[in-house]
Amino acid sequence: MIRFYFHPTPNPTKIALMLEEVGLAYQLVAIDTSRGEQHTPEFRAVNPNGKVPAIVDTEGPGGKEMRVFDSSAILLYLGEKTGRLIGSPADRPVLLSWLFFIATGVGPFSGQAVHFQYAAPEKLAYAVNRYRREVERHYEVLDEHLKERDFIVGNDYSIVDISAWGWLDRAPRVLPGDGVPLAAFPNLERWFRAIDARPAVARARALGKTHAFKKEMDEEADRALFPSNYAKVAR
Numbered sequence: 001m002i003r004f005y006f007h008p009t010p011n012p013t014k015i016a017l018m019l020e021e022v023g024l025a026y027q028l029v030a031i032d033t034s035r036g037e038q039h040t041p042e043f044r045a046v047n048p049n050g051k052v053p054a055i056v057d058t059e060g061p062g063g064k065e066m067r068v069f070d071s072s073a074i075l076l077y078l079g080e081k082t083g084r085l086i087g088s089p090a091d092r093p094v095l096l097s098w099l100f101f102i103a104t105g106v107g108p109f110s111g112q113a114v115h116f117q118y119a120a121p122e123k124l125a126y127a128v129n130r131y132r133r134e135v136e137r138h139y140e141v142l143d144e145h146l147k148e149r150d151f152i153v154g155n156d157y158s159i160v161d162i163s164a165w166g167w168l169d170r171a172p173r174v175l176p177g178d179g180v181p182l183a184a185f186p187n188l189e190r191w192f193r194a195i196d197a198r199p200a201v202a203r204a205r206a207l208g209k210t211h212a213f214k215k216e217m218d219e220e221a222d223r224a225l226f227p228s229n230y231a232k233v234a235r
């Protein structure tokens with residue numbers, strides 16, 4: 001059994017999609033990050049980094065209970081555990097390259113683009129431009145790569161498509177504007193539409209509706225999500 005620590009945000013939603021695709025049994029543990037549940041000692045024992053997603057596999061290697069944190073690590077772990085969606089051994093260098101491209105590029109730049117456009121107490125034009133442009137540049141790289149391809153790695157759907165989908169699904173929020181956010185990236189848009197139509201995507205999306213996650217951005221949420229805006233407190 002997998003215990004899946006979840007909040008309906010991009011990185012955990014990748015894991016929701018992976019679990020739904022491979023059909024592993026899992027128990028959802030809601031972590032309401034706007035209420036600061038990622039900072040409790042119980043959750044820190046699962047993810048010392050205090051972020052979602054994380055999982056505990058009660059039947060890990062050698063039959064031992066194992067924790068795994070960080071969405072890319074979890075995708076690889078579940079892919080290797082099930083032998084599903086990780087491509088062939090020959091695909092491995094390409095799979096790792098694109099997985100890390102998303103983990104270190106698309107994801108963090110998208111997250112910072114969202115932060116500086118919606119959450120930062122000051123609207124800093126420099127930061128907004130920097131992160132939006134980096135997101136667009138990463139989208140361009142993917143768009144070019146997908147020119148004559150249906151999937152990011154090899155000829156099949158893989159954890160890399162799942163990882164990219166988690167962030168591309170948020171493109172309207174990452175790159176708000178007048179037009180359709182992916183209009184300038186036609187290959188990426190075609191790829192996104194195909195992945196988004198998978199039945200497992202609808203099931204992954206539905207997970208977010210199972211719990212009354214806090215939506216208000218009040219001081220409790222601000223302190224929980226952006227502790228660096230406040231004086232350091234001992235935990």
Ligand SMILES: N[C@@H](CCC(=O)N[C@@H](CS)C(=O)NCC(=O)O)C(=O)O
Binds near residue numbers: 007071107224225
């Ligand atoms: N590199 C991590 C990033 C995880 C992350 O930033 N998660 C966000 C949700 S998408 C989170 O937990 N935010 C709450 C917080 O930062 O306190 C991953 O890929 O899992």
